[in-house]
Amino acid sequence: MDYKKEFDTNRETWNKKVAIHAASDFYNLENFKSGDDSLKSYEIKAMGDVNGKRMLHLQCHFGQDTLSWARRGAKCTGIDISDEAIQLARSLNRELGLDAEFVCCNVLDVSDNISETFDIVFTSYGVIGWLPELKPWAKMISERLKPGGIFYLVEFHPIAWMFDYQQHPPKMIYGYQQKEAIYEEYEGTYADEENSAIISKEYGWNHGLGEVVTALTQAGLTVEFLREHDESPYDVFPGLEKTDNGMFAREDRLFPLVFELKAKKSG
Ligand SMILES: C[S@@+](CC[C@H](N)C(=O)[O-])C[C@H]1O[C@@H](n2cnc3c(N)ncnc32)[C@H](O)[C@@H]1O
Incomplete structure (x- = not known):
């Protein structure tokens, strides 16, 4: 199936988000430049x-995590579908005197654009959807x-994507592993919810944990662990409370908000 319309719409929205995110408290670019991880x-x-x-x-967005890994001594290549994000990532890399590289492409087309092989493939928070x-x-x-x-993924839990967050209180209406795309249009972004300068238009897909594990094992990886957590480092869902260790959690802790998976390619 051809998903050009969906990918183009998402790229356009992510391009618009870059300047807003770069100016947001959420991403706190000034502190990042001064050395914050x-x-x-x-x-x-x-x-x-x-x-x-x-x-x-x-899916490195404008490169903060990529450059944080680079500061820790990794030789990094970041990829993202948004040309605005990649442009900002490259300029931050230059400004900070780091040695990361950035490639603009669809994550599904990486092997058409990069032939190198890596010790680690990393991806995090808001990617597989x-x-x-x-x-x-x-x-x-x-x-x-x-x-x-090693492949490592840390991601918001598929249960969290079953809710329609445009409704107050959020209502569970989407399938845990529904095949049809979910289309949403809303004002603002997760990093600046009040910002009326942007209408986010997005196509997303829900993927259950079984689908994630099966896809990776069928591709030849061996899962080392799959962990589910009821605390998120990001305050991105309505009604979360700050925990003693600086994370965010639902008061009822009824379901996980984040999962992490580590897998290895046989050597
Ligand atoms: C929520 S952000 C990733 C979060 C990242 N951990 C951060 O906070 O910087 C999602 C990223 O995925 C990118 N993206 C969305 N669809 C993509 C695709 N098909 N191929 C490559 N990148 C994509 C977006 O441009 C965006 O930068």
Whole structure:
């Protein structure tokens, strides 16, 4: 199936988000430039020492996490569908004197644009929901990993995407693993909800945990762990409360908000 209309719409929206995000408290670019690390405790703990590793960062937005890994000594390549995001990422890389590279392409087309293989493929928070199918995504990840290489994903939990957040209180209306795209139009972005300068128009797809694991194992990866957490490092869902350790959680903690998966390509 051809998803050109959906990808073009999403690219246009992400292009508009870049300047708004770069000016937002959420991304706090000035503090980042002064040395703040944008990485969160889940990925820092899971990845350990990345010094000297070749890392491919999928859907890197305007590069804060890519450049945070670069500051930790990884040799990084970030990719994103948004040309505005990649342009800002490159300019931050230059300004900060780092050695990351950035490529603008659809995550499903990475192997047409990059032939290098990596020690680590990394992707995080708000990524797989932009993809209609996970099989080609998993195949590309396997192609881009060296034998023995690690894939790590930390992502919002599929249960959290079953809700329509335009309704107050949010209503559970979307299928856990529904095949049809979900189209939404709303004012603002997660990083600046009040910003009326942008109408976000987005196509998204829900993927259950079974689909994620099956796509990766069928592509030749072995899952090392799959963890589900009821605390999110980002305050992106309505009604979350700050926890003692600086994370965000539902008061009832009824379901997980985040999952992380680490897998290895056989060596
Ligand atoms: C929520 S952001 C990723 C979050 C990232 N961890 C951050 O906060 O910087 C999602 C990113 O996916 C990118 N994206 C969406 N669809 C894509 C696609 N098909 N191929 C590549 N990138 C895509 C968007 O441009 C955006 O930069």
